[in-house]
Amino acid sequence: MSDGCYAFFLVMGYDVILDSDGTGRMAQLLRHRLLNVVSGLKSANSLLASELDDRLTAQEREYFPLMDKECDKISGIVGRIEELFGVLPKVTPAPLQQAVKLTMGKLNKSFPMAEIVLDVDCEDAERTVCGTTLNTVLHEAVGNAWEISRKPVKISIRDVEGGFSVRVIDRGKTFSPEVRNMAFEPFYSTRSRHLGVGLAIARRLVENQSGTVSIGVENDENVVEFILPCL
Missing domain, CATH: 3.30.565.10 (Histidine kinase-like ATPase, C-terminal domain)
Structure with missing residues (x-):
């Protein structure tokens, strides 16, 4: 595993050194956990926007779509990490x-x-x-x-x-x-x-x-x- 890969897993809280199969399993675990966090954030964001709608100014309402976009960016990063460490696509x-x-x-x-x-x-x-x-x-x-x-x-x-x-x-x-x-x-x-x-x-x-x-x-x-x- 390169220093960059190892540093990434350290940041995510996993002090481990893995072979290629292990990094694939780790990528799946990270994907599952991170996407659960993203899903929770988006749900909470949607609920807050709905509950507070009549008390928000137009400017304040703009923050909720921005928060959704940030969550989508995290999902994109998760997808890229899975491409790097996850299951290889079928040769076509x-x-x-x-x-x-x-x-x-x-x-x-x-x-x-x-x-x-x-x-x-x-x-x-x-x-x-x-x-x-x-x-x-x-x-x-x-x-x-x-x-x-x-x-x-x-x-x-x-x-x-x-x-x-x-x-x-x-x-x-x-x-x-x-x-x-x-x-x-x-x-x-x-x-x-x-x-x-x-x-x-x-x-x-x-x-x-x-x-x-x-x-x-x-x-x-x-x-x-x-x-x-x-x-």
Whole structure:
């Protein structure tokens, strides 16, 4: 378990060191307990809003929807932690061309302001890849690149022995040695108020299929690469 993972469980009140199966069980336990707390907070918030409605000013009423939004943020964090430590999603083979098309549609909806350039050069677009993994790794890497640089992001997909090289390239501020060393570690982020689990989730999915991940700088461009197996 990385120092970041261990620190998280310490904060949550569990002074334990777990193997991969253990972290999965811990993630389920945390999800159950935290979502129970969130549910209780939202119920109490709703009850208070209803009971006090005729005694509240318009400005005071605005606080209750804001509290609901904060609870939803906690639920979102719980979901991300479960992606990082919980049960791995089923591997779903799909033709590369189909998987790329579906993923690009989702990327354009998720990042409508981003300029995403797609460059696919593969001999056989009907070779299969895990569509779920392709979607996840591109969402995490493209999202990071766009949010940090606000410059065009290029996706390059090429054949490699046994699978595909999926690269996300941007011309933002070049990665420091620390970022290149730590980017795929859980809870590492260079941005404030970010959980820092996106690339760790991507790495987990890729390595579960015996793929590899890497990050570096080439010709003043940031490159995050995933080698995904052909299924």
